[in-house]
Amino acid sequence: MFEDAKVSWFLASRAIRRGNKGTSIMTVVILAVVFINMLFIPSILNGFLQNFNQQNIDYSGHMVIHPRVNDRYIENATVVSQKIGGIPGVIGVTRHMSAPVIITHQDRVVSLGVIGIDPLNEKTVTKLGNGIIRGDFLDESDTSSIVIGKQLAGDKNVKEEDELLYSLRGVNVGDSLKLTFNNGVTKSYRIKGILLTNSQTIDYNAYVNIRELAAMTGTNDEASTINIKLAPSIPVNDFKLTLMKYGIQQRIRTWYEDAALVQQQTGGTFIILGSVSTIAGLFISVIIMFVVVYINTINKRKQIGIIKAIGIDKKIIANSFVFQVIIFAASGILLGLILDLTIVFLLAANPISTPNGNIIPFLDVMGIAQAAASLFIASIIAGYIPAWNTAKLEILEAMKG
Amino acid sequence: MTAIIETEHLKKTYTMGGKIEVPALKDITVSIEKGEFVGIMGPSGSGKSTLLHMLGLLDRQSGGNITIDGTDVSRLTDQERTAFRLHRLGYVFQDYALVSELTAVENVYLPCLVRRIGQRECERKGLDLLTRVGLGNRADHLFTELSGGEQQRVAIARSLANDPDIILADEPCANLDTENSRIVLELFKKVNEDLGQTIVMVTHEEWHKTFFDRIIHVRDGQLDTETEDEACRQE
Numbered sequence: 001m002f003e004d005a006k007v008s009w010f011l012a013s014r015a016i017r018r019g020n021k022g023t024s025i026m027t028v029v030i031l032a033v034v035f036i037n038m039l040f041i042p043s044i045l046n047g048f049l050q051n052f053n054q055q056n057i058d059y060s061g062h063m064v065i066h067p068r069v070n071d072r073y074i075e076n077a078t079v080v081s082q083k084i085g086g087i088p089g090v091i092g093v094t095r096h097m098s099a100p101v102i103i104t105h106q107d108r109v110v111s112l113g114v115i116g117i118d119p120l121n122e123k124t125v126t127k128l129g130n131g132i133i134r135g136d137f138l139d140e141s142d143t144s145s146i147v148i149g150k151q152l153a154g155d156k157n158v159k160e161e162d163e164l165l166y167s168l169r170g171v172n173v174g175d176s177l178k179l180t181f182n183n184g185v186t187k188s189y190r191i192k193g194i195l196l197t198n199s200q201t202i203d204y205n206a207y208v209n210i211r212e213l214a215a216m217t218g219t220n221d222e223a224s225t226i227n228i229k230l231a232p233s234i235p236v237n238d239f240k241l242t243l244m245k246y247g248i249q250q251r252i253r254t255w256y257e258d259a260a261l262v263q264q265q266t267g268g269t270f271i272i273l274g275s276v277s278t279i280a281g282l283f284i285s286v287i288i289m290f291v292v293v294y295i296n297t298i299n300k301r302k303q304i305g306i307i308k309a310i311g312i313d314k315k316i317i318a319n320s321f322v323f324q325v326i327i328f329a330a331s332g333i334l335l336g337l338i339l340d341l342t343i344v345f346l347l348a349a350n351p352i353s354t355p356n357g358n359i360i361p362f363l364d365v366m367g368i369a370q371a372a373a374s375l376f377i378a379s380i381i382a383g384y385i386p387a388w389n390t391a392k393l394e395i396l397e398a399m400k401g
Numbered sequence: 402m403t404a405i406i407e408t409e410h411l412k413k414t415y416t417m418g419g420k421i422e423v424p425a426l427k428d429i430t431v432s433i434e435k436g437e438f439v440g441i442m443g444p445s446g447s448g449k450s451t452l453l454h455m456l457g458l459l460d461r462q463s464g465g466n467i468t469i470d471g472t473d474v475s476r477l478t479d480q481e482r483t484a485f486r487l488h489r490l491g492y493v494f495q496d497y498a499l500v501s502e503l504t505a506v507e508n509v510y511l512p513c514l515v516r517r518i519g520q521r522e523c524e525r526k527g528l529d530l531l532t533r534v535g536l537g538n539r540a541d542h543l544f545t546e547l548s549g550g551e552q553q554r555v556a557i558a559r560s561l562a563n564d565p566d567i568i569l570a571d572e573p574c575a576n577l578d579t580e581n582s583r584i585v586l587e588l589f590k591k592v593n594e595d596l597g598q599t600i601v602m603v604t605h606e607e608w609h610k611t612f613f614d615r616i617i618h619v620r621d622g623q624l625d626t627e628t629e630d631e632a633c634r635q636e
Contacts, residue, residue, distance in 0.1 A: 003517040007515050011500070018501075303498070303500055309457070309486065309492055310492055310511075310560075311485075311563075312483075312511070312512070312515050394460075395459045395460070
């Protein structure tokens with residue numbers, strides 16, 4: 001069998017080396033494009049999920065403690081935070097407090113939830129402070145200062161109808177915003193800084209000192225969430241149990257669970273999109289290989305008849321075409337992978353900008369292996385069928401050409 | 402002398418369009434001795450190529466028997482027939498029939514490779530055979546770089562690659578001019594004399610007769626005994 005394979009390889013290698021170069025190159029290029037198509041769309045969808053997960057970690061931390069099911073807030077938030085901060089493996093804890101508010105600036109009125117943050121601890125958990133593009137981030141002593149996202153601040157130079165979200169039409173650092181809380185309390189705040197994180201959720205928010213927000217809303221040491229950052233060596237999912245053991249009775253969610261939820265919600269669409277792209281790619285590759293081998297065998301019918309006549313087994317002949325398909329498929333996959341990695345590299349330098357952040361295509365080894373294996377197998381099957389059909393022809397019938 | 406090929410009441414009928422039966426060979430009983438250089442002659446459509454195809458195991462007969470060197474080849478399976486062709490028979494066809502992507506020497510040693518003999522040994526043999534047919538200096542040329550006569554000599558060298566007992570040639574000079582035809586026929590004669598191989602050749606050229614030890618005349622799918630009697634009288 002190995003010796004027969006050597007003869008098949010002998011015929012295949014010579015056929016490729018001395019056959020029609022244009023057809024060979026065209027076949028490899030088409031297979032490479034098919035392979036790119038199979039990888040690229042799923043890599044964008046993966047990139048979207050990766051971006052979501054990274055934003056989740058960057059701006060919410062690894063774990064988030066939510067109030068118990070029937071509670072509105074986490075009571076004694078400072079005590080709970082300190083307790084969590086003392087657990088080995090925790091490198092940062094901060095509190096967030098959310099309250100509905102109406103923001104007014106001149107004739108612009110926006111209704112949203114202002115977030116109260118603990119400026120000192122915030123830096124240990126999230127990258128919110130790194131997003132400042134104008135002015136400064138909040139500090140412990142701030143009471144009448146506010147930091148707002150770029151999308152909320154808006155831009156005077158952008159036409160109102162072109163704005164994605166209703167904005168304050170170009171407010172800047174130093175401008176004053178009037179905040180009206182649910183309880184009717186009103187206060188003016190000076191814009192201290194403007195944030196740009198490329199996360200729509202963050203960039204359309206307003207942030208004040210949590211102590212200031214508590215004073216305005218009349219709450220006392222309460223929090224909407226407690227956000228936790230863990231040391232890199234700590235397994236996030238296992239740490240949920242650790243928190244429970246330390247007596248944390250509130251709802252605990254990991255970023256994995258949030259990611260799973262998003263994947264669950266968008267997964268169906270992503271799977272359909274990914275499958276359509278993969279199936280279309282495989283279908284094209286099957287057609288290409290079938291046509292290439294079919295035309296090749298039709299053109300060589302007479303030659304195949306002669307080879308059979310001199311005593312060469314039909315399996316050796318069919319396998320010589322299969323070896324050619326293997327070379328085409330392997331070359332196509334390799335070329336496609338190189339081109340796809342180049343595209344990913346270029347897009348990593350120039351990410352695709354979306355309202356939910358910059359998307360960089362994400363290629364995982366398992367996905368590449370699966371796409372390569374399916375393209376490889378589909379091509380071999382598609383090439384084998386016409387090769388076998390011609391190889392099994394009666395000698396005299398084949399020799400007629 | 403021993404008979405290496407024997408046929409008994411050999412028949413071949415083709416079915417055209419699934420209904421009409423066309424008899425190509427009606428009743429052929431012949432015997433070819435080992436080491437003979439035999440010509441098969443007859444008018445177009447007489448069945449001479451069909452007879453050669455039957456003897457070369459390229460097609461199956463509709464009736465009768467073929468025995469080659471004591472083996473009843475009619476009983477062989479397809480796989481056994483393939484192996485028999487590879488090990489025992491050599492072929493030369495009208496249109497040279499070389500593999501276009503192989504060089505002259507690769508074409509010659511291809512059957513040898515299939516016999517699981519090492520590539521180096523096969524290459525050496527291929528070069529020897531090409532030298533024997535006068536093409537030792539053309540070994541690395543593709544068929545497009547060879548003349549018709551040279552291609553046919555490569556095909557003859559290929560037919561000798563596995564030291565077959567019998568070489569079957571189907572009008573090998575049909576596409577050649579007289580000079581190249583003579584070179585090819587002389588080569589066959591030399592192979593026959595030097596190596597003692599049995600050669601069965603189909604031709605319709607009268608002047609080829611001088612190269613044959615014996616001629617089998619075929620007409621309308623049967624042995625043409627009248628022509629054979631006439632030939633004997635002339636001899």
